Amino acid sequence: MHSSLHDVLITPAEMAAIDLAAAQSGIDSFLLMRRAGLAVAAAVLRLFPQAQRYVVLCGPGNNGGDGYVAASALAECGANVAVFAFGDPAAALSGDADRARQLWDGAIDPLASLVPHLGDVVVDALFGAGLSRDLPEQVVQVIERINAKGVPVIAVDLPSGVDGRTGQIRRAAFAASHTITFMARKPGHLLLPGRSLSGALDVVDIGIPARIVQAQGGGWRLNTPALWSDQASRLDASTHKFRRGHLVVFSGGAQATGAARLSAAAGLAAGAGLVTVASPKSALDINAAQLTAVMLREIDDRQDLEHWLRDTRLGAFVLGPGFGVGDRACDFALQLCDRALVLDADGITSFQERRSELFERLAVAAGRVVMTPHEGEFARLFPEIARDEKLSKIEKAQAAARISHATIVYKGADTVIAGADGKVAVNANAPPSLATAGSGDVLAGIVGAHLAQGMPAFEAAAAGVWRHGAAGARAGPGLTAETLVTSIPPLG
Ligand SMILES: NC(=O)C1=CN([C@@H]2O[C@H](COP(=O)(O)OP(=O)(O)OC[C@H]3O[C@@H](n4cnc5c(N)ncnc54)[C@H](OP(=O)(O)O)[C@@H]3O)[C@@H](O)[C@H]2O)[C@H](O)CC1
Numbered sequence: 001m002h003s004s005l006h007d008v009l010i011t012p013a014e015m016a017a018i019d020l021a022a023a024q025s026g027i028d029s030f031l032l033m034r035r036a037g038l039a040v041a042a043a044v045l046r047l048f049p050q051a052q053r054y055v056v057l058c059g060p061g062n063n064g065g066d067g068y069v070a071a072s073a074l075a076e077c078g079a080n081v082a083v084f085a086f087g088d089p090a091a092a093l094s095g096d097a098d099r100a101r102q103l104w105d106g107a108i109d110p111l112a113s114l115v116p117h118l119g120d121v122v123v124d125a126l127f128g129a130g131l132s133r134d135l136p137e138q139v140v141q142v143i144e145r146i147n148a149k150g151v152p153v154i155a156v157d158l159p160s161g162v163d164g165r166t167g168q169i170r171r172a173a174f175a176a177s178h179t180i181t182f183m184a185r186k187p188g189h190l191l192l193p194g195r196s197l198s199g200a201l202d203v204v205d206i207g208i209p210a211r212i213v214q215a216q217g218g219g220w221r222l223n224t225p226a227l228w229s230d231q232a233s234r235l236d237a238s239t240h241k242f243r244r245g246h247l248v249v250f251s252g253g254a255q256a257t258g259a260a261r262l263s264a265a266a267g268l269a270a271g272a273g274l275v276t277v278a279s280p281k282s283a284l285d286i287n288a289a290q291l292t293a294v295m296l297r298e299i300d301d302r303q304d305l306e307h308w309l310r311d312t313r314l315g316a317f318v319l320g321p322g323f324g325v326g327d328r329a330c331d332f333a334l335q336l337c338d339r340a341l342v343l344d345a346d347g348i349t350s351f352q353e354r355r356s357e358l359f360e361r362l363a364v365a366a367g368r369v370v371m372t373p374h375e376g377e378f379a380r381l382f383p384e385i386a387r388d389e390k391l392s393k394i395e396k397a398q399a400a401a402r403i404s405h406a407t408i409v410y411k412g413a414d415t416v417i418a419g420a421d422g423k424v425a426v427n428a429n430a431p432p433s434l435a436t437a438g439s440g441d442v443l444a445g446i447v448g449a450h451l452a453q454g455m456p457a458f459e460a461a462a463a464g465v466w467r468h469g470a471a472g473a474r475a476g477p478g479l480t481a482e483t484l485v486t487s488i489p490p491l492g
């Protein structure tokens, strides 16, 4: 992949515009298809050199064209190749794809006649970026037959049936062991379930200049340090502890203090200079018994908080983990909207019936506020957006950030970070083991530490999600929330 395209995500519509712009700049589109198909053939031979038969499934568009190029290249290498086409290829194909078909000099059998055998390797060139509706019954049946047989599938551009914009399945989809895509990742490779159906992803440079890809691409990004390392490098770990930021984490009552302490420990490990747990009187003793480097302060009600907030050195706040759902959470959060705040868990749920109040306050308060909902919490705060099936998870997070005027971390195995200004990134470095009790509390603490150190909300959130994922990878498969805290890698 071209290095400058490493973190760029291209939607199918943008890819079509890129193809057009490439053709208008004089680039030979058939040459691009040839490079695409040859890259697929090379990958197939490298990955599965011992297949008894390469079964190439060709669709009615340019994805199918890539398939015919790959089939010809495999046959030229002496491999046993069988081609199956959806519909009548002579009638359906035009342009480059038809030219590629005519260069294939073997038989083309109807897709429905395919009987997969063990020893087959399937090259899926049915549908790629041009999938525009649910798959027809005949294709669904073939996909189910192949998935059930368990033969390896290598997908060209996208596993057929996966929507390249949303990652959603259009009735059925191949579960590919590998996907070979071109120039840049597509959102459907990163968003679930598309991510798990794509298998190992290989991004091949087929020669479209990076400037054309960048010019036509929108702002959707993969979450990598390139997005926030500038902001991170301004933080100097050797500076005075107050300048490294003072983070406050609110504790719940006596029965629910662990989550706040986990957030606080994560905040300290992630670089906050000072961390204080703000605890109700009822939980002071139990918190005091378990805190060492983290400080403790009694905060019972609005007045206590209002008084304490006169201290402008309090840099950022985490409200939500174990806090308890109710008006007290709302009152505290509304008081903090003009500061740097991570609103998590119960802090989010508390606003289910009072969301406009929160959003109106956030619209006028000039704070740096990050909300970190998982799917259920997201649906409580943004029910209309959550229900809109036309939107991808990326667009849902963007819409939520827009109406709430906050940075949204829409959590899941495919966490999306969206800024109120439209910036958006999809995270991909989190291992599945990260879905463990207390993991969200740790994330809130890391993001809080970044806010306390002065990072802007979007960058603080994106860096937090990335470090959380990296900590998960370092902690390994048996991780617990505690080992996650001790595995947080340095920032930058
Ligand atoms: N620059 C690049 O990245 C290059 C990519 N290449 C490959 O081209 C495809 C995209 O090709 P495109 O022709 O735009 O789209 P597809 O081949 O994926 O599919 C379009 C055809 O499929 C029909 N279609 C769509 N959905 C369905 C469905 N559910 N059921 C039946 N038929 C469907 C569609 O028919 P319409 O009636 O909607 O027009 C089209 O006939 C990309 O993925 C790459 O693999 C180039 O080869 C190299 C450059």
Ligand SMILES: [K+]
Pocket (backbone or CB within 6 Å): 063, 124, 125, 126, 127, 128, 155, 156, 157, 158, 159, 160
């Ligand atoms: K495909």
